[in-house]
Amino acid sequence: xxxxxxxxxxxAREAEPRWRKIWDExxxxxxxxxxxxxxxYVLEMFPYPSGRIHMGHVRNYAMGDxxxxxxxxxxxxxxxxxxxxxxxxxxxxxxxQNKTHPAAWTYANIAAMKAQLKSMGLSLDWDREIATCDPxxxxxxxxxxxxxxxxxxxxxxxxxxxxxxxxxxxxxxEQVIDGRGWRSGALVExxxxxxxxxxxxxxxxxxxxxxxxxxxxxxxVRLMQRNWIGRSEGLMIRWALDAATAPDGFSxxxxxTTRPDTLFGASFMAIAPDHPLAKAASRxxxxxxxxxxxxxxxxxxxxxLETAEKKGFDTGIKAVHPFDPDWKVxxxxxxxxxxxxxxxxxxxxxxxxxxxxxFARKYALxxxxxxxxxxxxxxxxxxxxxxxxxxxxxxxxxxxSRFLDGMDTAAAFKAVADRxxxxxxxxxxxxxxxxxxxxxDWGISRQRYWGCPIPVIxxxxxxxxxxxxxxxxxxxxEDVTFDKPGNPLExxxxxxxxxxxxxxxxxxxxxxxxxxxxxxxxYFARFTDPWNEEAPTTASAMESWLPVNQYIGGxxxxxxxxxxxxxxxxxxxxxxxxxxxxxxxxxxxxxxVVHETYRAPNGEWLTPAEIRIESGANGRRAFRISDNAxxxxxxxxxxxxxxxxxxxxxxxxxxxxxxxxxxxxxSDSPPERDVNWTEDGVQGAGRFMQRAWRICxxxxxxxxxxxxxxxxxxxxxxxxxxxxxxxxxxxxxxxxFNRCVAHIYELSNAISGVLAKASADRPxxxxxxxxxxxxxxxxxxxLAPMMPHLAEECWKVLGHxxxxxxxxxxxxxxxxxxEETIAYPVQVNGKKRADVVVSRNASExxxxxxxxxxxxxxxxxxxxxxxxxxxxxxxxxxxVG
RNA sequence: GCCCCUGUGGCGGAAUUGGUAGACGCGACCGACUCAAAAUCGGUUUCCGCAAGGAGUGCUGGUUCGAUUCCGGCCAGGGGCACCA
Numbered sequence: 001x002x003x004x005x006x007x008x009x010x011x012a013r014e015a016e017p018r019w020r021k022i023w024d025e026x027x028x029x030x031x032x033x034x035x036x037x038x039x040x041y042v043l044e045m046f047p048y049p050s051g052r053i054h055m056g057h058v059r060n061y062a063m064g065d066x067x068x069x070x071x072x073x074x075x076x077x078x079x080x081x082x083x084x085x086x087x088x089x090x091x092x093x094x095x096x097q098n099k100t101h102p103a104a105w106t107y108a109n110i111a112a113m114k115a116q117l118k119s120m121g122l123s124l125d126w127d128r129e130i131a132t133c134d135p136x137x138x139x140x141x142x143x144x145x146x147x148x149x150x151x152x153x154x155x156x157x158x159x160x161x162x163x164x165x166x167x168x169x170x171x172x173x174e175q176v177i178d179g180r181g182w183r184s185g186a187l188v189e190x191x192x193x194x195x196x197x198x199x200x201x202x203x204x205x206x207x208x209x210x211x212x213x214x215x216x217x218x219x220x221v222r223l224m225q226r227n228w229i230g231r232s233e234g235l236m237i238r239w240a241l242d243a244a245t246a247p248d249g250f251s252x253x254x255x256x257t258t259r260p261d262t263l264f265g266a267s268f269m270a271i272a273p274d275h276p277l278a279k280a281a282s283r284x285x286x287x288x289x290x291x292x293x294x295x296x297x298x299x300x301x302x303x304x305l306e307t308a309e310k311k312g313f314d315t316g317i318k319a320v321h322p323f324d325p326d327w328k329v330x331x332x333x334x335x336x337x338x339x340x341x342x343x344x345x346x347x348x349x350x351x352x353x354x355x356x357x358x359f360a361r362k363y364a365l366x367x368x369x370x371x372x373x374x375x376x377x378x379x380x381x382x383x384x385x386x387x388x389x390x391x392x393x394x395x396x397x398x399x400x401s402r403f404l405d406g407m408d409t410a411a412a413f414k415a416v417a418d419r420x421x422x423x424x425x426x427x428x429x430x431x432x433x434x435x436x437x438x439x440x441d442w443g444i445s446r447q448r449y450w451g452c453p454i455p456v457i458x459x460x461x462x463x464x465x466x467x468x469x470x471x472x473x474x475x476x477x478e479d480v481t482f483d484k485p486g487n488p489l490e491x492x493x494x495x496x497x498x499x500x501x502x503x504x505x506x507x508x509x510x511x512x513x514x515x516x517x518x519x520x521x522x523y524f525a526r527f528t529d530p531w532n533e534e535a536p537t538t539a540s541a542m543e544s545w546l547p548v549n550q551y552i553g554g555x556x557x558x559x560x561x562x563x564x565x566x567x568x569x570x571x572x573x574x575x576x577x578x579x580x581x582x583x584x585x586x587x588x589x590x591x592x593v594v595h596e597t598y599r600a601p602n603g604e605w606l607t608p609a610e611i612r613i614e615s616g617a618n619g620r621r622a623f624r625i626s627d628n629a630x631x632x633x634x635x636x637x638x639x640x641x642x643x644x645x646x647x648x649x650x651x652x653x654x655x656x657x658x659x660x661x662x663x664x665x666x667s668d669s670p671p672e673r674d675v676n677w678t679e680d681g682v683q684g685a686g687r688f689m690q691r692a693w694r695i696c697x698x699x700x701x702x703x704x705x706x707x708x709x710x711x712x713x714x715x716x717x718x719x720x721x722x723x724x725x726x727x728x729x730x731x732x733x734x735x736x737f738n739r740c741v742a743h744i745y746e747l748s749n750a751i752s753g754v755l756a757k758a759s760a761d762r763p764x765x766x767x768x769x770x771x772x773x774x775x776x777x778x779x780x781x782x783l784a785p786m787m788p789h790l791a792e793e794c795w796k797v798l799g800h801x802x803x804x805x806x807x808x809x810x811x812x813x814x815x816x817x818x819e820e821t822i823a824y825p826v827q828v829n830g831k832k833r834a835d836v837v838v839s840r841n842a843s844e845x846x847x848x849x850x851x852x853x854x855x856x857x858x859x860x861x862x863x864x865x866x867x868x869x870x871x872x873x874x875x876x877x878x879x880v881g
Numbered sequence: 882g883c884c885c886c887u888g889u890g891g892c893g894g895a896a897u898u899g900g901u902a903g904a905c906g907c908g909a910c911c912g913a914c915u916c917a918a919a920a921u922c923g924g925u926u927u928c929c930g931c932a933a934g935g936a937g938u939g940c941u942g943g944u945u946c947g948a949u950u951c952c953g954g955c956c957a958g959g960g961g962c963a964c965c966a
Contacts, residue, residue, distance in 0.1 A: 009920095223885065224961060232965075257966060270966090310964080341965045348966085354882075355964055438965050555960085615908075667906070668893055676893070680907055688906090690920090742895070742905035749905090756922070825901040830947045832901055870946055876900040880946045 010693035012657025016789040020121055028805055029123040031079050033529065033541050040076035041545050042067045043524055045553030045561075046083045049109040049131075050090065053116045055593040055639055055665075055677060056554070058649050062662040062786075063590060063671055063737065064552050065122045069785040070732045072123070073809040079545055081527040082117065082124045084110050086133035088516045091450045096482045102450040103478070106133055116650060120658045121788050123805070128530045132519035137526065138452040139473030140536035141518065146455060146466045147575040148198070155197045156464070159443060163191035168486035170447050190296075195445040196454055196512060200567045204229055204437040206581070207566055216586035218672070221558040228559050230438025234258035235417050236343065237431040239269065242318035242328055247280040252425070253319055253331065256342030256436060260420075261412035264401035265349035265370035267360055269319045270312060270334035272344040278333045281315045288313055288333065295335040310359045311335045319347075322420055322430055323402070334359065342436055350391065357391045371396045371409060442564065444515045449480055449488040451513030459500035459507035468501050474509070487511055520561055521568035524548055524583060537577050546578070547585040550735075555589040562587070588735055591674040593665075595645040597634035598622055605644040606631060609651070613679070636676055647677055659787035660685045666786055667741040688745070689790055692783060695748060696794035698755050699776040702769035713754075714771035715816070720750035721775035722816045728782045729812070740786070747779050773798070778810050826851045827878040828860040836877070844871055851877045 023029065044064035047057055068080040084106075091102035098105075110131060117124070130137050148154050162171040164181035171181055171188060181188055200207075208229045211222045238254045253269060271278050273295040282289035291313040312332035321327035329347070336355055337346060350360035350367040360367050369386045373379045374397045382392040395409040404412040420431030445454070453474040455467040467474055477495040480488040489495060489511040500507035522536070529541035565583050572578035598606040611622045611631050622631040639646045652661045664685035669675040710718060727743035751772060758764045764772070776798060784791035784804045795804035819840065824847065826834045834854040838847050848869045851857060857879060866881040 220885070220960085227884070227962060230962095230965060234966080255966080259966080336964045336966095338965065346966045353966075355966080436965080438962095558961085620908095670894075673887095673894095678893090678907075681893080684907060687920095694921095738894075739905085745905050752922095823901095827901080827947070830945095835901080868946075870900095872900055872947095875897095876947085878900080878946050 007694055007697040010690055010790065010793060012659060012689065012789065013654070015793050016119075016121060016657055016659070019789045019792045020118065022792075022803070023123075023805060026803070026806075028803070029080065029125050030127055031077060031125045033544065035077040037075060037077040039079065039544055040071040040550075041079045041548045042071065042550045043079075043081070043527070043548045043552070045551070045557060046085050046520070046523060047113065048085045048088060048090070049106055049113055051109040051112055053113055053649050055647055055649060057117075058120065058661055059593055059665045059671075059675065060552060060554070060590055061117065061120060061122055062665045063588070063735070064550075065120075065124075065662075065788075066666065066732060066737060066740075066785040067550055067552075067735070068123050069788060069805065070809070072805075073781070073784070073807065075808065078123075079527065080122075080124055081128040081130075081530075082122075082126065083128075083130040083523055083527065084113075084132065085516065085520050085523075086110065086131040087451045087513075087519055089448065089450070092448060092482065095450075101478070101480075103133065106131075106450075119653050120649075120662065123788070128527050130523060130526055130530050132452070132516075132523065133450070135473045135475050136533070137523075138519070140526070141452050141514070141522070142455040142467070142472050142474060143469055144522070144536050144572065144575065144577060145514075146469060147577070148571050149456075149466060151571070151575050153199050153202065153571050153574065155199055155441065156194055157197055157441075158192050158194050159197075160190050161193050161195070161443075163189045163193075165189055166485065168447075170445075193445075195443050197441040197443050198518075198567070198571070200442045200564070201437060201439055203567055203570055204231070204439045205435065206570070207439075207563065208437075210566075210581060214582065214584075214587070217584075218587065218589055221555070221562065221587060221589060224558045225563055228439065228563065232258050232436050232438075234342075234434055234436060235260040235413075235420070235431050236434045237263075237322060237347075237420060238425055238428075239319040239322060239329075239347070240425060241331075242320060245317045247277070247283070247317070250277055250280060250317075253277060253345055254343050255345040255347055256434060257347060259349065259352060259413075260416040260431070261398065261401075261404065261407075261409050262349040262352045262370050263321075263323065263347070263416055264404065265351045265368045266321065266329055266347040267350055267356075267365040267368065268312075268348045268363070269329055269331040270337050270346050270348055270359070271315075271331060272337040272339035273333055273335065274339040275333070275337075275344045277317070277331070277345075278315070281317060281333075285315070288315060292333060295333075310355060310362060312359060312363060314363070322423075330365075332359075332363070340440070341438070351386050352391050352393055354391055354393070357386075357389055361389055368400050370399060370401050372399055373397070374408075442515075442517075442567070444518055445512040446515055447487040447490070447511070448513055449476065449482075451516060452519060453489070454510045454512050454514060456510045457498060457500060457507050458510065459502060459505065461505060462500055462502040462507075465500055465502050465507070471501070489513070517560055517564050518568075521564045522572065524551075524565070525569075525572065525578060535577070537572070539579070542578055542580075546580055547583055550586040550588065551584040552588045552590060554592070558589065588671070590671050591669065592638050593677055594636050594674045595639050595647060595677045596636050597643045597645045599632040599634055600624060601629055601631075605642075607644045608647055608679070638674075639677070652682065656682060656686045657689070657789070659790045660689050663688065663741070663787055666737040668738065670738050671735055688748075689787065691752070692748060692779070692787075692790060693794060695751050695755065696776055696780060696797050699751070699769075699772050700797045700799060702764055702772060703766065704773070705766040705769070707767045707770040710767055710771060714765075714768045717750060717754060717768070717771040717775050718813075719816045719819075720747055721778040722813050723747075724782060725778050725810055725812050726814075726817060729809070732785065737786070740782075744779070744782050744786075747775065747782070751775050751779065780804060781807065781810050822874060824851070824875075824877050826854060826857055827876065828857055829880060830878065831860070833857050833860045847871055847877060851879060 042064055044060050068078050072078045086106050091106050094100060094105045095102045164171050164184055164186055166184035166186035167181060208231045211226055214222060234257050236254055236256055238252045240252050241250055273292040278292055282292055312334040315331050315333060317331040318328040319331055348356035348359060350357040351369040352371055369383055372382045372392060386392055398404040398407045398412045404415060417433055421429045423430045453476060455474045457465045457467060459465050477492050480492060482488060484491055496509040496511055498507055498509055525537050528545040529538040532538045569578055569583045570581050598611050600606050610625060612625050614621050622633050624631050637643055664682050668681055724743045724747035728740045731739040780791050780794045781804060791804045821837050822840055823835055823837045825832050826836055834856040836850045836854060838850050861881050864881045866879045868880050870878040
């Protein structure tokens with residue numbers, strides 16, 4: 001600055017560990033459950049311990065940490081814990097490849113990642129750390145499972161699974177690629193297996209309805225869950241079967257429809273190949289049996305399903321129209337009907353459904369328009385479309401529908417529902433209203449080793465026997481081998497052999513383990529009291545901490561993890577482990593970290609560390625450092641190992657410091673969008689760090705003197721500080737970190753502008769020094785949630801004895817934000833022509849006069865008299881003329 | 882195919898929710914300091930135009946004194962679902 005003093009550069013590498021040590025020693029981030037202050041629970045989705053953190057973690061945890069530190073400064077008792085989603089397949093794969101034990105691999109990874117997270121300077125309460133693979137955690141999961149069983153929330157049933165015959169294992173849908181196992185490459189089979197299920201469908205209605213209450217969730221996530229749950233309102237309708245054509249024992253066919261209004265457009269019935277009626281009809285119809293078999297086989301390949309054409313087979317059976325005993329409709333078996341939705345049977349109305357019209361045209365069935373738009377020309381267009389194979393699927397008005405003609409869709413729905421409900425067949429109503437869901441029960445069985453054992457025992461005499469709670473946890477055996485395909489628990493020589501807890505006879509343990517989504521469905525609850533050895537949760541801790549006030553993570557968990565957690569919370573409540581339905585009050589889904597890709601002349605991908613960028617007026621070019629070969633700069637994509645466009649957080653923290661990495665992550669893009677990691681951007685963040693440090697050093701050197709009154713210039717600086725304070729406060733609350741950064745930059749520009757103008761012959765006045773000191777103090781406090789280490793260093797240099805991390809958020813002087821004069825833009829007919837400055841309390845007449853007095857305004861009016869003048873207070877003046 | 886979101890300078894983005902479009906940052910260019918470079922500091926930077934001025938928020942129409950913002954149609958990019966009756 002003016003005084004020509006040189007300030008030492010801020011050395012993040014030296015300072016950061018020093019401040020972390022002080023935070024640790026002062027136990028700044030340890031949270032007590034009996035703290036009387038209001039609580040705030042901020043949580044980021046815990047990581048899978050893959051071994052290294054990646055930039056996505058840095059972004060996610062930086063955001064959570066800003067919230068945690070800010071809320072602490074606002075006087076909240078903040079819970080900000082961290083743990084490990086530690087079960088799962090990668091550990092088993094590593095075991096197979098490297099001959100390491102999954103547990104050893106996992107715990108080594110946890111140690112490495114914990115050290116990395118610590119180097120970020122996150123304000124986490126590590127005393128509450130949990131790992132889901134630890135028996136001290138999964139023991140409670142097993143106990144809850146037993147309670148869920150007793151409460152009727154668990155079921156065993158046969159279901160179809162993707163079976164890899166070579167690896168002898170069940171595959172998740174996403175592990176099946178083009179009909180083959182992702183590891184073995186073997187053709188995947190559909191196999192029926194008895195599996196454990198959580199009855200999430202018991203809560204389908206509630207999980208759907210409660211989405212309306214989650215007003216601090218992204219609309220997108222709520223919509224995705226709503227679609228996933230797939231609630232629909234319809235009618236179950238029983239159709240009598242023509243006795244002459246129906247197999248023995250079948251007198252009716254019950255179908256589900258959401259469009260009972262289209263009943264008079266019915267031209268066929270379609271049933272699933274697995275429908276009991278189809279099976280019965282197949283018995284003496286080999287061709288039909290063959291068709292059903294073919295459909296089942298088709299189902300094995302996901303890819304085939306997507307492109308499969310609609311196929312059917314006429315069973316010869318006729319169904320009788322519910323409103324007309326003389327109207328008979330053929331019953332087809334069709335490959336696009338799913339047995340496990342509704343009743344596995346439908347009536348087809350080709351005029352109003354894409355699939356039905358394709359089917360009807362293929363099998364030359366009648367196509368009768370029954371719903372059409374009310375008015376022309378849309379009506380004619382719809383009729384023409386139907387004739388040409390394009391159904392009209394929207395609401396409209398009824399035609400060709402006897403007593404429904406002229407009604408709208410909703411009225412027709414109601415008329416059909418009411419009439420059929422009042423008619424009876426064999427003593428029961430012909431139809432009843434029914435709400436259906438797309439959501440299926442949650443299959444939790446996995447035939448794997450590295451997961452939480454499902455705590456039950458199979459006894460030939462007693463059946464399925466829960467493991468007594470005193471025998472929990474059911475621990476995984478340590479001596480396992482991975483040299484054979486299949487489930488190591490199944491192969492283990494002794495583990496599964498146990499006496500039956502009921503009768504004492506030889507019995508066998510369940511060898512399935514939990515889906516890892518179960519582990520992450522309640523970890524946030526465990527954090528509230530991870531020390532309780534007797535029970536999963538402690539009522540008082542649950543009561544005071546939950547729900548999580550702000551949950552932050554990736555959108556990829558929008559459906560499964562978040563839906564399962566919502567279900568699990570309800571199940572915990574039903575079994576007395578909790579007392580609330582919704583675990584996450586606020587949810588934020590952050591965007592990904594993306595990076596440019598680079599390709600060597602031979603086509604191989606290069607990492608950012610291997611290349612050098614040259615940029616000038618004629619664009620950017622990249623070269624390989626090793627041999628100066630020119631490198632192709634490719635698209636900006638999600639950081640991934642395969643494209644090698646990854647930047648290692650360790651490297652960044654080593655060169656620039658954690659604060660710089662955090663700052664850049666927060667500064668460049670709105671948090672919900674993807675952020676493009678660039679070397680220039682990080683350097684800019686690093687420059688700002690030095691600039692902030694210099695500002696504080698310079699202000700610290702200014703003389704101190706008591707000041708009573710501030711003049712215009714010093715008030716302007718104070719105003720800038722309080723404006724930034726107001727802006728940052730509002731924007732942190734709304735998680736708009738990129739805007740916080742902009743406010744902080746503006747304040748730093750204001751401060752350094754004053755410092756730069758000063759010189760030996762124009763020294764900074766005492767009053768300005770005081771204003772700058774106030775501004776710098778606020779500046780550091782605003783910085784503290786984002787660049788916590790630097791802020792401590794600056795705080796110290798400004799002369800504070802305590803830590804900024806334990807300092808209350810600055811108090812806003814709202815009076816400073818009110819300016820005495822208002823600069824109004826003046827528009828003429830909507831185009832800006834001039835600016836006028838008027839006193840804050842000028843009357844409308846005065847403002848108008850000032851505006852019309854402007855020469856530019858008169859010129860734009862070209863001699864016309866203004867018709868009216870619109871004055872929006874504090875905003876704008878528009879002269880209409 | 883259905884549903885949803887997004888579209889603003891060379892780039893990331895901002896705009897108090899209908900009121901000065903381009904805050905703030907990056908990059909680029911010019912200048913200062915330096916023997917020089919780096920670092921730092923100052924300035925310029927939507928486009929056309931010497932200027933006055935004009936155009937401008939994917940395209941197109943509309944509502945309004947006034948539209949990036951609201952409404953209709955289209956185009957482009959991204960995401961979700963996958964025959965759910």
